[in-house]
Amino acid sequence: xPFINExxxxxxxxxxxxxxxxxxxxxxxxxxxxxxxxxxxTGQDAAxxxxxxxxxxxxxxxxDPRKPLAVMLLMGPTGVGKTETVRLLAExxxxxxxxxxxxxxxxxxxxxxxxxxxxAPPGYVGSKEGNTLFDREAIEGSFGKPGIVLFDxxxxxxxxxxxxxxxIFDNGELRxxxxxxxxxxxxxxIFMTSNVGAQAIWxxxxxxxxxxxxxxxxxWRTRQEQKQHRLALxxxxxxxxxxxxxxxxxxxxxxxxxxxxxxELALERLNNRLARHQIQxxxxxxxxxxxxxxxxxxxxxxxxMSRCFRQWLEPEVANALLQSPDRPAGCLLIADLTxxxxxxxxxLEAPAASD
Numbered sequence: 001x002p003f004i005n006e007x008x009x010x011x012x013x014x015x016x017x018x019x020x021x022x023x024x025x026x027x028x029x030x031x032x033x034x035x036x037x038x039x040x041x042t043g044q045d046a047a048x049x050x051x052x053x054x055x056x057x058x059x060x061x062x063x064d065p066r067k068p069l070a071v072m073l074l075m076g077p078t079g080v081g082k083t084e085t086v087r088l089l090a091e092x093x094x095x096x097x098x099x100x101x102x103x104x105x106x107x108x109x110x111x112x113x114x115x116x117x118x119x120a121p122p123g124y125v126g127s128k129e130g131n132t133l134f135d136r137e138a139i140e141g142s143f144g145k146p147g148i149v150l151f152d153x154x155x156x157x158x159x160x161x162x163x164x165x166x167x168i169f170d171n172g173e174l175r176x177x178x179x180x181x182x183x184x185x186x187x188x189x190i191f192m193t194s195n196v197g198a199q200a201i202w203x204x205x206x207x208x209x210x211x212x213x214x215x216x217x218x219x220w221r222t223r224q225e226q227k228q229h230r231l232a233l234x235x236x237x238x239x240x241x242x243x244x245x246x247x248x249x250x251x252x253x254x255x256x257x258x259x260x261x262x263x264e265l266a267l268e269r270l271n272n273r274l275a276r277h278q279i280q281x282x283x284x285x286x287x288x289x290x291x292x293x294x295x296x297x298x299x300x301x302x303x304x305m306s307r308c309f310r311q312w313l314e315p316e317v318a319n320a321l322l323q324s325p326d327r328p329a330g331c332l333l334i335a336d337l338t339x340x341x342x343x344x345x346x347x348l349e350a351p352a353a354s355d
Contacts, residue, residue: 026059027144033092040088041081042261047074047249051085054247058146058189067172069146071190071244073154075229076251077198079301086150086191093145100148101138105157114160118177132176132183139188147188155196155236162241169244192245197232201225226250254301259292262305266295270309270317277321278329283313284336287344313344320346 034052041048054070063069074082091097108116116133141147154162168174172186229250233242242248254262267288271281283291295308313335320333330351338345 024059024061025143026061026146028055028059028093030055030059033089036092037085037088040265041085042265043254043258044081044085044251047085047251050247050249051089054189065186068169068185068188068190071169071192071246073192073194073245073248074251075194075196075198075233075248077201077253077299077301078195079303080251080254081302082193082251083150083152084302086148086193089189090148093148099138100150101135102150102152103133104152105155105161106153108157108161111158111160114158114164115177117161117164118174134174134183136183140184141187147185149185149188149190151190151192154192154194159238162237166241166244194236196236197229200232201228253298254296255298256296259296260288262296262302263288263292265302266291266305266309270314274317274333279321279327279331279333281317281333281335284334286341287335287337290337290341316344316346320348324348 030052033055034048037048037051051072054072057063058069074085076082086100086102087097090100093099103117108114118132139147139149151157151165164174168185168190172184172188174183174185175181176183229248233248263283267281267283274281291305291308291312294312295305297304316335317333324331327348328350332349332351334347334349336345336347337343
């Protein structure tokens with residue numbers, strides 16, 4: 001029985017009595033987890049609401065015990081937060097963003113790579129070892145915390161590779177080809193990400209914005225985009241594979257309303273890295289607007305903003321750190337624009353004296 005020691009400890013804490021209301025074995029706080037996700041993922045309220053509902057089912061232990069806790073496909077264009085959502089979920093539940101089993105499906109584009117998941121078949125080199133890309137510890141999680149599995153860029157894997165996943169989704173187990181080892185996914189939250197249909201929807205959006213369709217209600221355009229996603233999925237995957245997925249969540253392209261939010265999130269990530277240098281970066285409003293204009297691209301999402309920071313702001317921050325090795329702890333770096341507003345200028349301020 002998995003987690004038997006934790007089960008016994010859990011029962012001992014109850015004092016041998018059965019409480020009037022059964023306590024969930026999962027220790028994560030749903031509100032705290034979702035607050036962390038919503039603070040870092042912008043413009044995806046519908047997808048996050050669906051994830052919150054799925055986590056509530058997991059917390060309440062209402063799922064089928066013979067299947068994974070959840071199987072979700074996150075669809076949408078690049079740079080909108082699909083992979084980041086799963087990383088943040090792992091951080092919120094396990095305390096580390098890398099506490100998950102992530103498999104990049106773009107490395108499994110050829111048919112024979114299915115053995116990377118199921119192990120080499122009998123008679124082949126390595127069949128007895130039962131080697132696989134799966135991380136058993138990250139998959140199984142623990143009695144109080146679910147395991148998290150991410151199949152990234154699903155559409156880039158070959159069909160035999162995706163077929164190998166069907167048994168996992170159906171009964172929560174994967175028996176390796178050696179026949180002696182079984183991986184248990186019944187305590188796992190399984191996520192897949194895919195860009196399938198994103199390019200077709202982008203082209204459709206560009207056409208309809210120039211035509212009479214732009215005057216139609218937003219609800220009509222949303223239904224058309226969902227139809228495009230559905231058609232693209234049916235073209236890319238066989239029906240029996242799609243039929244084993246619990247939820248298909250569509251992430252929307254970011255728009256102009258999220259520009260300053262993306263700037264603030266990028267600044268927060270940079271300050272998190274600067275914390276080990278005991279320094280904090282403060283950006284002036286004019287600089288934030290300037291970075292937003294250069295770093296926002298609807299087609300490439302948040303990654304375009306990261307490249308903008310990498311090009312314009314982070315080199316100046318690096319130079320400031322290298323040029324002031326003897327700075328006192330707790331300094332502020334004030335970031336602003338040059339008088340011609342064509343580059344970033346930094347000013348180092350010493351920490352305020354304490355009373």
